[in-house]
Amino acid sequence: MLLHNLNPAIKALTVIVCILILSIFFDPVTPLISITFTILVTLLLGKVSWKRWLLLFSPFLFFAIVYIWSSMWFAEVEAGDTILWQWGFLTMTDSGLETAISLGLRVLSFSVLSLLFVLTTKPVDFILSLMQQCKLPPKLAYGIMAGYRFLPLIREEFSIIRSAHRIRGVKQKTASLPERIRNLKRYIIPLLAGAIRKAERTALAMESKGFTGEGDRTFYRRFHVSGKDWLFLFLMVSGILMSVFVSWSLGTLGLYQKEL
Template identity: 40%
Template sequence: MVTLWTNTDRLFFKINPSFKFLISVSLFVVYLVVHNLNSMIWATVLFIVLFLLVNGFSGRFSFWIVLLTLIVSMFSAGAMILFGQGTHVLFHWYLIEITEEGLARGILIGLRTFIFSIIGMIMASTTLPVPFFYSLMQQLKVPVRYAYGCLAAFRMLPMMSEEFVHVRQAMVVRGMTRKKGVRALYDRTKRYALTMLAQSIRRAQRTAVAMEAKRFSMTETRTYYYEIGWSRYDLYFLALILCTVAFGFLLSNWMPLTPFTNVIDN
């Protein structure tokens, strides 16, 4: 999983992970109540540029993330665009009726989905798992048993992926993948599910016993191998995010791209 990050020397990797997480949640709340279509368009453009500049992924991987996020956002907007109500009809064909108001609301929903995803990817692409969970324990006071439990589960994901490949290879060697049809697909799925479930239960039991032996259930104050603190980079991050949000609202007033300043009223 760590191989996803190709460049961890950028500015956003030096920011306190808990602070970054709280700012991201705050941005979700802000753009959840924005009904100005122009503001959402400009905010989307600015956060795409910000993501491409600060993320720690490779350029090719970043491009596919943006493209897939755009496709998902289009699906989320499709229902409102094709079946939304309004007075100014642009296209009508049987049950499909596209109106100006429905189109504006659908685009707003799609942009909201897209910008939520991009903000989440800025957080995910610039935050390593270990510092994030340590920061949750130290700054947000998340109980140790929960934070280390989530970290252990995250570390198991590559192991489960590798185990899935081994199970598949074993089935290929035994000729279990030759049969075709719905029944054969059901049988293969059941074999995968039972094997993976049994191995996951064993692994979880061993991990729980090991954590209990290491006294991870203690409620007293404990020391940490990694100390996550605060730095001037946190202020830089806050200033950059505030400027991005403010600039998006200003551009919507200076250069509006649509007449829909409030899609709810329209």
């Protein structure tokens, strides 16, 4: 069962359900086990390169570390807390350390679930699946796909405009703020004009092909929901619930509202 072959809509539903379950609880053990489980599923069933995964995961890890650091040192000291270390106005307590780690791991657990979906799902397949399984209106769906297709073209046009300015001797780097604003206008206006032309051509092409935006349309590529999709949903939810059970067995399980 490869994750790339699963129905994108069911895969998105699985990620949403897992995130909702994790959002109920607040402790360091539950997200830690769920992170380990999700990483194993992504690397083994998703056939994702661990180098690419680490590259995309590193920004989330950095922000989580910063979040843990700030929450750990600037937490309020309450009655009954044990002070682990203190220097000036910085105070580390046992409850503050546990809360900071729980918050950081909570962020990482949501991040690895999102990476599981992003790295194993093609955007176009996801939109088509939403139209077929979730009855997403075709007007909205094809508008999203057209915008997604325009992004690489806009980047290419931006590079062409910069090269043309460089050939004509336009200064690329200036210290003056007004000059920077004028340079920005030189890029924005041609890009907007090109985007409007492409949008008009796309609209005319879709109209000439008989696109009306009605929901009862046929598809060249059909997406179906099979037993593998529901098995994946059961597998992921079971893994998250197992992490909750382990945390409850260790006596560390807590609810989010109770902790806050």
